[in-house]
Amino acid sequence: ExxxxxxxxxxxxxxxxxxxxxxxxxxxxxxxxxxxxxxxxxxxxxxxxxxxxxxxxxxxxxxxxxxxxxxxxxxxxxxxxxxxxxxxxxxxxxxxxxxxxxxxxxxxxxxxxxxxxxxxxxxxxxxxxxxxxxxxxxxxxxxxxxxxxxxxxxxxxxxxxxxxxxxQAPDYETRVSILQNKLYRDGVDMPDEIVDYIAKNIKSNVRELEGVLVSMIAQASFNRKEFTLSLTKQIVDKFVKNTKREVSIDQIQKVVSSYFDLDVATLQSKTRKRHIVQARQLAMFFAKKMTKASLASIGSQIGKRDHATVLHACKTVDNLTETDKQFRKYVEDLTKKLTY
Ligand code: ADP
Ligand code: MG
CATH class of the missing domain: 3.40.50.300 (P-loop containing nucleotide triphosphate hydrolases)
Incomplete structure (x- = not known):
């Protein structure tokens, strides 16, 4: 055997x-x-x-x-x-x-x-x-x-x-291929915009990517529902929330600061030096991803910023993760440090 x-x-x-x-x-x-x-x-x-x-x-x-x-x-x-x-x-x-x-x-x-x-x-x-x-x-x-x-x-x-x-964590194109291949094997048709939504929102784990698909297929067939974007959003949301670990915003700031060899006060300061801004944006991104805190509350805890700044930070990190290899490495390293 x-x-x-x-x-x-x-x-x-x-x-x-x-x-x-x-x-x-x-x-x-x-x-x-x-x-x-x-x-x-x-x-x-x-x-x-x-x-x-x-x-x-x-x-x-x-x-x-x-x-x-x-x-x-x-x-x-x-x-x-x-x-x-x-x-x-x-x-x-x-x-x-x-x-x-x-x-x-x-x-x-x-x-x-x-x-x-x-x-x-x-x-x-x-x-x-x-x-x-x-x-x-x-x-x-x-x-x-x-x-x-x-x-x-x-x-x-x-x-x-x-x-x-x-x-490594798969990039967007690979995530789409994995989803399409799985759908093909299961004989399921799914609109491209739905596949795209899943691939854009589940990034760091192929098992979760498949998990979302399985639960979509189950839901849709059980409730005789179409694959709608709103159903997809619900399911993706649940997955993202379920995998949120109990990490505090304090902890996140410490881990990110030490990774970039900064102290927390510098991370929170008003400086616009590029590498410090990036570290701060990463801390906001992980706070959004890994805690249930609101954008406003994240902003106020990470250097008294407003919710729009946090939202902008999350988008920036998302974009850079897709386009910049070095940056993707930061996100992967930090994800590991924060999840183990
Ligand atoms: P690990 O052992 O690293 O935790 P697994 O090998 O169990 O991960 O993979 C998790 C799931 O993702 C499995 O169902 C696997 O088939 C699927 N998977 C991972 N990578 C790929 C890939 N490149 N193409 C297709 N499926 C993949
Ligand atoms: Mg394994």
Whole structure:
């Protein structure tokens, strides 16, 4: 049993700037498992950006090209549980032996091995054995190796042997393609302006993008409703609100200030220096996105500005995120800092 999900394949994994490197590295590995310098191949990125999908796609493709190879997909949590069970039942050697026989090992979400020294230790030995024997290892994680915490140094250094490829948040065009592809597969017709509205408003997570679609399709068929813009707005709104985390505006100002090496007083000051204005606009944007505070209240807490200034800030951040790569990186970094 490979534990692979055949629906998570390369055909259904839409290519875009945000995933091109990881996707083509995955393809290369699938063509020649163990035979490229991408060993291990480490795929990293935030929640809902396609790590699990891509990991499966590589495995599915290998199984198709090389039916005789043993491919195993396993989450790090299950791996940990199996290891603990094997220790309890005195079958640790069987456990190790089983994993050492595999041709392609795909281990998802290795951040869950953080702090688990026993499991890390056993994985280290399995990894070395597989690697020495030219077997392929594919790893996914929510962070790049340099940012991983509580993972042993010797394991981190192994992770860096091959290629680390990032999955970033998809840009607007990719989001539209993902939505259209999913609609096509489900045989559902949806007006372009609706697809456009969803793609413009759900930005940082493909799972949410799909979630909105699923709930739209359900609502529309259940209530025999058309796909109207007002229905779309309701559903998108609910998604956006549900994912709002409990972060305070104070916290947001601290995180943004420290990210740009400013102090909070400077962030709130009247200065029009460009980089400070940008930091202030980002703080307003995140306050709007992550708290339930009104525009007026956000303005008054971030340097006594009015609601129009906050609204303008949110629009500016939206625009820059679409057009400016460096700026998009700021938004992604800050999103990570504010959500973990
Ligand atoms: P992660 O493991 O990074 O949290 P997943 O692989 O579970 O994310 O992806 C979340 C959902 O988004 C899945 O249903 C997946 O099929 C879909 N998805 C992610 N990236 C893409 C893509 N590039 N094309 C099509 N679907 C995608
Ligand atoms: Mg996953």
């Amino acid at each position: 490979s534990q692979l999900n055949p629906n998570y394949n390369f055909d259904s994994f839409i290519e875009g700037d945000s995933n091109r490197l990881a996707r083509s590295a995955g393809m290369a590995v699938a063509n020649k498992p163990g035979g490229t310098s991408f060993n291990p191949l480490l795929i990293y990125g935030g929640v809902g950006l396609g790590k699990t999908h891509l990991a499966h796609a590589i495995g599915v493709e290998i199984k198709e090209k090389y039916p005789d190879k043993t491919v195993l997909y396993i989450s790090s949590e299950r791996f940990t549980q199996q290891f603990i069970d094997s220790v309890k039942s005195n079958t640790r050697n069987d456990f190790i032996h089983f994993y050492q026989m595999i041709d392609v090992l795909i281990i998802d979400d290795v951040q869950f091995l953080s702090g688990k020294t026993g499991t890390q230790d056993v994985f280290f030995h399995i990894f070395n054995h597989l690697h020495q024997n030219g077997k392929q290892v594919i790893i996914s994680s929510d962070k790049a190796p340099v940012d991983m915490q509580d993972i042993e140094q010797r394991l981190l250094s192994r992770f860096k042997w091959g290629l680390s490829a990032e999955l």
